[in-house]
Every structure is written in C-alpha cells, then in structure tokens.
Amino acid sequence: MAIVYTTSSDGVDWTRLKAALAEDHFDNGRTAAQMERSFRASYRCVYALDGDRVVGTARALSDGVCNAYIVDMWTQSSYRRRGIGRRMLELLCQALKGQHVYLFTDDQQDFYAACGFSQRGAGLERIVGRWLENEG
Ligand SMILES: CC(C)(COP(=O)(O)OP(=O)(O)OC[C@H]1O[C@@H](n2cnc3c(N)ncnc32)[C@H](O)[C@@H]1OP(=O)(O)O)[C@@H](O)C(=O)NCCC(=O)NCCS
Numbered sequence: 001m002a003i004v005y006t007t008s009s010d011g012v013d014w015t016r017l018k019a020a021l022a023e024d025h026f027d028n029g030r031t032a033a034q035m036e037r038s039f040r041a042s043y044r045c046v047y048a049l050d051g052d053r054v055v056g057t058a059r060a061l062s063d064g065v066c067n068a069y070i071v072d073m074w075t076q077s078s079y080r081r082r083g084i085g086r087r088m089l090e091l092l093c094q095a096l097k098g099q100h101v102y103l104f105t106d107d108q109q110d111f112y113a114a115c116g117f118s119q120r121g122a123g124l125e126r127i128v129g130r131w132l133e134n135e136g
Pocket residue numbers: 026073074075076079080081082083084085086087104105106108110111112114115
C-alpha cells in the first residue's frame with residue numbers, strides 16, 4: 001500500500017502510536033495524552049500513514065516568523081530507507097519558509113545532512129524540574 005502523508009492530527013490513535021514508538025525503542029516517556037497534547041500544540045505536524053497506521057511522524061515548533069525547531073522525527077524501523085523521513089521533512093519545511101530551522105540529533109547526522117541540514121554551533125540543554133513533570 002502506498003504511504004499517504006497528512007498534516008492533520010485528527011484520527012491519530014495516540015495509544016497505538018505510543019505502542020509503536022515503544023516497540024521501536026523511540027518512546028520518550030510521554031503518556032498517550034501528553035503525546036497528543038505536544039503534537040497538537042505544534043506549529044506543523046506531518047504523519048506518514050500506511051492505511052490507518054501511523055508509520056512516521058515529524059513536527060515543528062515555530063514562532064511563525066524566524067525560528068523553528070524540529071522534533072519527533074521518526075520512521076518505523078521496517079519502513080526506513082524508502083524516502084519517508086525525507087518527505088516528512090520536506091512537508092514540514094514547506095510551512096517554515098524564511099525561518100531558521102534548528103534541531104538536535106544524537107546519531108542521525110547523515111540523514112539530516114542528506115536532507116540539506118548542516119552543523120552549526122553546539123546544542124545546549126537543560127531540563128527544568130523533572131522530565132515530563134507537568135499536567136496531563
Ligand atoms: C532518522 C530517520 C527518521 C530516517 O528516516 P527514513 O525514512 O529512513 O529516511 P529516508 O529514507 O528518507 O532517508 C533519506 C536519506 O537520508 C540518509 N539516511 C537515512 N538514514 C540513514 C542512516 N541510518 N545512515 C546513513 N544515512 C541515512 C540517506 O542518504 C537516505 O537516502 P538513501 O536511502 O537514498 O540513501 C529514521 O532512521 C528513524 O526514525 N530513526 C530512529 C529515530 C531517530 O533517531 N530520529 C531522529 C531523532 S533526532
């Protein structure tokens with residue numbers, strides 16, 4: 001079946017998506033409700049669908065003017081190296097024209113470089129309080 005791309009979060013089964021991420025060792029600990037809240041609060045989301053199953057995600061946080069940040073970039077293991085990640089990034093970036101788009105990666109530099117990103121500066125981080133210690 002052909003992969004279909006959508007920017008709509010409606011119809012996403014968040015419990016099923018969390019299970020797929022966990023199975024792929026890419027679950028960062030959010031509950032299904034927290035996951036939905038974080039995606040819905042994003043500037044733009046892209047989902048890759050195989051039928052009614054989400055097999056890829058990408059989302060961007062943005063001020064809509066000059067700065068954006070990409071997170072939750074994921075293609076399910078058995079669907080990798082078919083151009084799905086690249087397509088999701090393209091669809092995200094279409095909504096980010098004129099903006100400086102930043103992201104952090106531990107080990108996927110080659111993928112992002114293949115998609116036109118280059119290294120600049122150093123990523124710094126701080127977790128305020130305890131990870132995921134917030135409502136929901
Ligand atoms: C990173 C990730 C999203 C890439 O998704 P994908 O759908 O496989 O990517 P694509 O097929 O669109 O790859 C596009 C190009 O990126 C490069 N690329 C992708 N994965 C690569 C890898 N593991 N090693 C080297 N190059 C890679 C290749 O040049 C590829 O083109 P090619 O297949 O024609 O050679 C996927 O590997 C993934 O979900 N990884 C686990 C989660 C993760 O680490 N996400 C990033 C967090 S920052």
